[in-house]
Amino acid sequence: MSQSADAATAQSIVIAAECLTKRFGKQEVVSSIDFSVLQGQCFGLLGPNGAGKTTTIKMILGQSPISYGSLQVFGRPMPENARWARKRIGVVPQNDNLDPDFTVVENLRVYGSYFGLRRGELDDRIEQLLTFFNLSDRANARVEQLSGGMKRRLIIARALINDPELIVLDEPTTGLDPQVRHMIWARLRELKQSGKTLLLTTHYMEEAERLCDTLVIIDYGQILANGSPAELIRRYVEPEVLELRGPSGDLQLALAVQPQADGGPACRFETIGDTVYCYTDDTQTLARLFPDMPGVSRLQRPANLEDVFLTITGRDLRE
Amino acid sequence: MDIGLPRIGPRSLIIWRRNILVWRKLITPSLLINFGEPFLYLLGLGFGLGFFIGEMAGLPYLTFLASGIVASSAMNTASFEGMYSVYTRMVPQRTYESMLATPVDVDDIIAGEMLWCATKSTISGTAILAVASMLGAVLSWSALLVIPIVFVIGLCFAGPAIVMSAFSKSYDFFNYYFTLVVTPMFILCGVFYPTTSLPPALQPMVNILPLTHAVDLVRPLVSGQPPTAVGLHLAVLIGYAAIAYYLAVVLVRRRLIL
Ligand SMILES: Nc1ncnc2c1ncn2[C@@H]1O[C@H](COP(=O)(O)OP(=O)(O)OP(=O)(O)O)[C@@H](O)[C@H]1O
Ligand SMILES: [Mg+2]
Numbered sequence: 001m002s003q004s005a006d007a008a009t010a011q012s013i014v015i016a017a018e019c020l021t022k023r024f025g026k027q028e029v030v031s032s033i034d035f036s037v038l039q040g041q042c043f044g045l046l047g048p049n050g051a052g053k054t055t056t057i058k059m060i061l062g063q064s065p066i067s068y069g070s071l072q073v074f075g076r077p078m079p080e081n082a083r084w085a086r087k088r089i090g091v092v093p094q095n096d097n098l099d100p101d102f103t104v105v106e107n108l109r110v111y112g113s114y115f116g117l118r119r120g121e122l123d124d125r126i127e128q129l130l131t132f133f134n135l136s137d138r139a140n141a142r143v144e145q146l147s148g149g150m151k152r153r154l155i156i157a158r159a160l161i162n163d164p165e166l167i168v169l170d171e172p173t174t175g176l177d178p179q180v181r182h183m184i185w186a187r188l189r190e191l192k193q194s195g196k197t198l199l200l201t202t203h204y205m206e207e208a209e210r211l212c213d214t215l216v217i218i219d220y221g222q223i224l225a226n227g228s229p230a231e232l233i234r235r236y237v238e239p240e241v242l243e244l245r246g247p248s249g250d251l252q253l254a255l256a257v258q259p260q261a262d263g264g265p266a267c268r269f270e271t272i273g274d275t276v277y278c279y280t281d282d283t284q285t286l287a288r289l290f291p292d293m294p295g296v297s298r299l300q301r302p303a304n305l306e307d308v309f310l311t312i313t314g315r316d317l318r319e
Numbered sequence: 320m321d322i323g324l325p326r327i328g329p330r331s332l333i334i335w336r337r338n339i340l341v342w343r344k345l346i347t348p349s350l351l352i353n354f355g356e357p358f359l360y361l362l363g364l365g366f367g368l369g370f371f372i373g374e375m376a377g378l379p380y381l382t383f384l385a386s387g388i389v390a391s392s393a394m395n396t397a398s399f400e401g402m403y404s405v406y407t408r409m410v411p412q413r414t415y416e417s418m419l420a421t422p423v424d425v426d427d428i429i430a431g432e433m434l435w436c437a438t439k440s441t442i443s444g445t446a447i448l449a450v451a452s453m454l455g456a457v458l459s460w461s462a463l464l465v466i467p468i469v470f471v472i473g474l475c476f477a478g479p480a481i482v483m484s485a486f487s488k489s490y491d492f493f494n495y496y497f498t499l500v501v502t503p504m505f506i507l508c509g510v511f512y513p514t515t516s517l518p519p520a521l522q523p524m525v526n527i528l529p530l531t532h533a534v535d536l537v538r539p540l541v542s543g544q545p546p547t548a549v550g551l552h553l554a555v556l557i558g559y560a561a562i563a564y565y566l567a568v569v570l571v572r573r574r575l576i577l
Contacts, residue, residue: 062576084422093417097417099414114422
């Protein structure tokens with residue numbers, strides 16, 4: 001009984017990293033991270049520029065040797081089984097690497113051939129993918145004639161050519177307009193519903209909040225937090241935020257009010273540039289305690305993942 | 320650094336096929352160059368110089384030159400493809416990066432590229448043979464055996480060229496290789512005159528250069544003379560190809576799998 005239960009859990013872990021570490025020379029860019037990605041999950045890997053996200057993905061794909069620690073993909077150790085694992089993985093790389101020597105259809109066909117797929121089985125699949133990503137009327141366009149959004153859609157379509165169980169997406173929507181982004185989100189949700197496992201990195205917290213079941217926030221190669229978006233918001237920030245924006249003199253005056261001392265709700269302030277963020281349980285009451293000032297605009301909103309991200313990783317610029 | 324022995328699998332043929340598909344798109348200009356260039360050489364040098372030279376080493380000069388040009392153009396074609404094209408796919412186009420996200424390995428990519436370079440050499444070598452035979456320079460049917468030989472010559476020069484690509488930081492680097500390696504071989508290795516007429520001090524050096532062996536294999540087949548030391552010549556060519564393949568795989572792994 002317990003053995004078969006064990007087997008079931010073992011099977012449902014798609015990626016398991018333990019003490020996973022990557023060094024470039026003396027620089028440690030991934031420092032002993034542990035995480036596991038379960039089957040059918042959308043797992044988010046968030047972190048500022050240079051946090052180590054792409055490096056982690058490359059180790060998962062066997063495109064980067066592991067310095068220390070263990071990494072299993074589909075239950076087998078990496079990188080020995082990289083080639084075997086890659087048959088079952090679809091990859092959306094951070095940088096565009098479509099083949100400029102080919103058209104849209106040819107890109108899919110040639111990429112499919114790298115998986116050993118034959119023309120007969122490919123043609124139907126390619127037609128489906130082109131429809132799925134609204135690319136059918138550009139099927140014979142050359143890659144350089146595509147817009148950024150079309151290229152990105154084609155790269156995602158390409159990642160699905162082998163009908164992968166795991167899809168690894170390294171910043172799939174960076175630089176895209178809202179229409180394309182929403183379309184890609186819808187497609188990714190459909191993929192998840194059809195049972196695919198997704199590993200996603202992104203700098204858009206809204207995207208992570210919408211798509212990810214679980215996520216880790218990494219910085220300087222270390223995991224700083226993990227959990228579902230809702231859990232993280234609960235754990236790391238107050239539920240509501242009042243933003244006061246205006247010239248610094250006016251903000252100073254506003255803050256002089258000291259709402260807590262006046263019996264208002266508990267509140268945590270953070271000032272960045274021209275904005276004061278007041279994290280609290282009750283923005284309604286808090287807002288009433290501040291005097292109306294013509295130069296200061298206010299915004300009341302629920303706390304979101306971006307607040308968590310900035311709280312955890314700090315507000316300093318990277319790189 | 321991963322210095323494990325490479326394994327050549329059937330996936331190398333997929334990489335080879337990718338390059339064929341690209342080549343097919345530009346087949347007309349590509350073939351025009353393949354036929355046009357040797358035509359110029361044979362017409363200009365073969366007839367122009369041949370008029371004064373008449374015979375060289377017992378062969379009509381046109382035959383002597385044509386057999387040399389077959390070998391040297393196999394060298395040029397493979398070197399060019401192994402540097403400019405391979406580098407383009409490896410660095411700016413990131414084509415290899417996209418391949419490495421699939422079940423394809425560096426071992427397959429390099430093997431496929433070498434096969435492709437050799438295929439291109441074969442295409443150009445065959446074109447030259449065709450032109451040469453139209454000009455009456457091919458003296459024997461044994462010249463047909465040159466076609467597989469040119470493939471091996473292509474492999475031999477593809478390897479070192481890909482090694483250069485793996486090292487190179489930019490296209491500029493390839494000029495050095497052409498100036499310092501390819502051109503000297505073109506001039507010294509018996510394309511235009513027999514190597515035996517070089518000063519004795521130079522002979523040992525010239526004899527370890529692969530183009531010398533390539534020319535020595537091709538010339539008797541084109542002129543219908545019995546070939547000599549075939550095993551040695553083939554071993555040298557294949558040796559260069561095999562060692563360079565291994566080096567190229569290790570270096571490209573080092574460059575791409577960080
Ligand atoms: N080949 C390399 N050699 C040396 N350092 C490297 C190499 N590749 C990446 N790094 C360094 O490793 C760190 C992590 O890089 P990585 O690309 O994994 O970050 P990332 O989280 O994907 O960042 P981004 O959000 O900007 O894509 C960075 O400091 C980067 O400079
Ligand atoms: Mg990255």
